[in-house]
Amino acid sequence: MPPTPPNQTSDYRKSPYIIQAACAGNIIVFKYLIDAGCKYTELGHICLSKKRKNSVLSNVIGAAAYHGKNEMLKYLLSLPQLHGSYIEVPSSEVQDLKPVKAGPLQQEFYQYTPLMLAIVSPHSDLETVQILLNKRANIKVVERYTGNNLHHLAAKYCTNDDIFNYLVKNLDLDVFARNKAGETLASIVKETENK
Numbered sequence: 001m002p003p004t005p006p007n008q009t010s011d012y013r014k015s016p017y018i019i020q021a022a023c024a025g026n027i028i029v030f031k032y033l034i035d036a037g038c039k040y041t042e043l044g045h046i047c048l049s050k051k052r053k054n055s056v057l058s059n060v061i062g063a064a065a066y067h068g069k070n071e072m073l074k075y076l077l078s079l080p081q082l083h084g085s086y087i088e089v090p091s092s093e094v095q096d097l098k099p100v101k102a103g104p105l106q107q108e109f110y111q112y113t114p115l116m117l118a119i120v121s122p123h124s125d126l127e128t129v130q131i132l133l134n135k136r137a138n139i140k141v142v143e144r145y146t147g148n149n150l151h152h153l154a155a156k157y158c159t160n161d162d163i164f165n166y167l168v169k170n171l172d173l174d175v176f177a178r179n180k181a182g183e184t185l186a187s188i189v190k191e192t193e194n195k
Contacts (some may be wrong), residue, residue, distance in 0.1 A: 009017050019044035020175060022060040023074070026068030028061075049093060049108035050120070050157065056109045058091040058117060065114040068124035070131060076137050087137050088113050111144050113137065119167070120157035129163050139171050147180035149173055155188040 016025075018038040021030040023046055034040070045055050046063045058066065061082065064073040076082050109120065115137040118124040133139070142149050148156065148172035151173050154164045168175065168185070175185050183191075 015044035015046070016042040018042045018060060019046065019058075019063050021068050022063035022072055024070065025064065025067065027072055027075050030072070032073075033106045040079070040086075043089075043092070046091075046117075047121075052106050052108055054093045054095060054106075054108060055095050056091050056112075056117075056189060058101040058112075058114065059089045061086055062089065062091055062112075062114040062117050065118040065128055065132060068118075068121065068128050070125075073131050077131065087115075087132065087135055088115045088141075091117060095173050107145070113141050115139075116141060116143070116150070116153060119153050119163060122159050125160060126162040126166055129166065131144065139173065143179075145180075147178075148178070150178055150186055151175060151177070152179050152183065155185055155192060158169060175195070 008009050010062055016038065018030065018033050018040075019042055021033055040060060043057050043059055044063075046058045047056050048054065056066075061076050063069075064076055079088065090113055091109055093107045093110045109117065112120070115129065115132045118128045118132060121128075134191065139150060143153065146152075150171060152169055154167050158164045178184055
């Protein structure tokens with residue numbers, strides 16, 4: 001029998017072991033951790049935000065979605081313990097332990113659902129997004145501070161053209177919707193092309 005993991009997490013940025021297993025996509029370790037007493041409800045560090053390098057914290061679904069661990073994501077979403085609202089648990093964001101930029105905390109990925117995290121991630125792919133959409137992830141979510149919807153996020157952050165094209169063609173969202181800065185999907189695409 002393998003040794004029981006310590007109660008205190010001491011790994012990278014104090015992320016709970018269960019979150020680390022979800023980030024890595026390791027289903028065997030994940031099952032072992034659950035058997036050893038870890039909780040499905042844990043939240044922990046999954047990544048650093050793009051510009052400010054803040055520590056982004058999410059649940060196991062957000063961790064698997066951000067890192068594009070599709071088999072882990074399918075496994076998690078098949079568990080009766082994780083049905084319902086777990087697919088909508090929003091992320092939180094704190095100043096990283098080793099801040100890169102000085103100044104007050106400016107949040108980038110605050111209250112992002114796992115679907116939003118999958119869209120902005122450089123690690124996920126179209127299958128990741130489709131898995132979440134097939135499990136009825138909320139497509140009407142809007143970024144709290146900027147008013148960006150899923151189309152806006154895809155235009156600003158998505159590095160995968162397949163994801164961007166799929167969302168624009170298949171989501172029932174207003175392509176002319178404006179965020180709080182008055183930007184539309186078209187204006188964001190034009191701005192990112194000019195960078």
